[in-house]
Amino acid sequence: MAGFEIHRATKRRAKLRLGMSGPAGSGKTYSALLIAGGLGGRIGMIDTEHGSGDLYADLLPEGYDVLQLTPPYSPARYIEAIHALEDAGVQTIIIDSLSHAWTGEGGSLDRQGKIADKSGNSWQAWRQVTPEHNALVEALLQSRCHIIATMRAKTEYVQEKDDRTGKSVVRKVGLAPVMRDGIEYEFTTFFELDVHHMAFAGKDRTRLFDGTIFKPDMETGHQLLAWLDSGVDAPVKRAMSEEQRVEACNAISNANTLDELFKAFSLGYRAATALSDNEALAELTALKNERKAWLEAQHEPVGIAA
Structure with a gap:
């Protein structure tokens, strides 16, 4: 019978794995930078949003570095960018945005379509693309840096009555993140932002933000860092076999x-x-x-x- 390792549950020090989604104008980049500033240390941003990462150069006293990622937005290029920032010595990596790895030029959906068109076999195409996507998820989870990944949200316009005026108004709302279904479950915490820049924790293993609606800021980063640092150090192993x-x-x-x-x-x-x-x-x-x-x-x- 195969041996299994059983240990007493112990909270260990960890690195942040934060996902954030929201419609255009919800403040994803701005909020990610403030939270990263609260975490402290050197910040590096992977920018796929056509230079938007430089727009907030004066937001943080210590500034931050930008790695401009251009097409193709394949998972492999995201992985290479993550490793490049790790090797550069940053402590927090902001990926703005992760959605391009799924829907962008050269992203997983684009690759799947091209492979399927060439082979005529959609299912076989997914068998090739899925491991590439999974490798990117693993790179996010195993990075030695804090990771904050923003994602665009599918948007929808709803009509509702204004409580003050009684008139009907049209409001833009964010739905699921533009990424492979279930991506939220890969993160420790996942914030959903609205057009008023307010956040709701759709998933929160830290239990710091349960049931609250708030505007992310540096204090959010301070709170997350305190929780991450409250555990014990993981046992250190020496070398690969x-x-x-x-x-x-x-x-x-x-x-x-x-x-x-x-x-x-x-x-x-x-x-x-x-x-x-x-x-x-x-x-x-x-x-x-x-x-x-x-x-x-x-x-x-x-x-x-x-």
Whole structure:
């Protein structure tokens, strides 16, 4: 019978995994920056919103760095951007926005459609695209940085009566985030913002915001940081096993596309980071860069089927 590890439930120190969705104009970028400012430390933003990340350059006293991500918005490129900011030494990564990885040019829906058109098999296309999406989710969950990911929300206009005037008014409301169904469950906390910049916690494992409607600010970041730091340190392991290391290196060296490469690297990176194995991390990163250069020299399309 397989052995299982059983341990007493213990709250451990953790990194923030915060998702935020809202319609256009709800203040997702602004709120994400304020919360990140409350967390403290160096902030890096992955900006897919055509330079909107630079619009708030004067918002935070310490400023923040911006990585401009342009099409194709494949999960692999998001993973590479996350690792680039990690290597640059940031403590909090804002992804503004994650929706492009799903609906943008070169995103998962775009890739699935192109693969299905070429093969004639929609189900087979999802079998190829889903692991790429899952690798991005793993990169978010396993990052050594705090992660704040904004998402656009599907919008709808509703007509309702104004309590003060008695007249009918049209109001814009946000619905589900523009991302793969169920993405909310991957985060520790998920805020839904409205056009008045007010937030409601649709999911909150911290229990700090249950049943409240509030405007996110730096104090929100302070509250989240206090909760994240209130646990005990996780036990530190020293190194990957030789078998893990060889398997990760082989997967990277044998990758035939950039998507395969970044999926393989993400899995190896996760294992090395979890074990605090900096030597293995350096080896895998060098191997990834070498394989990436070779693939690009072969004119491999960046994550998009021809």
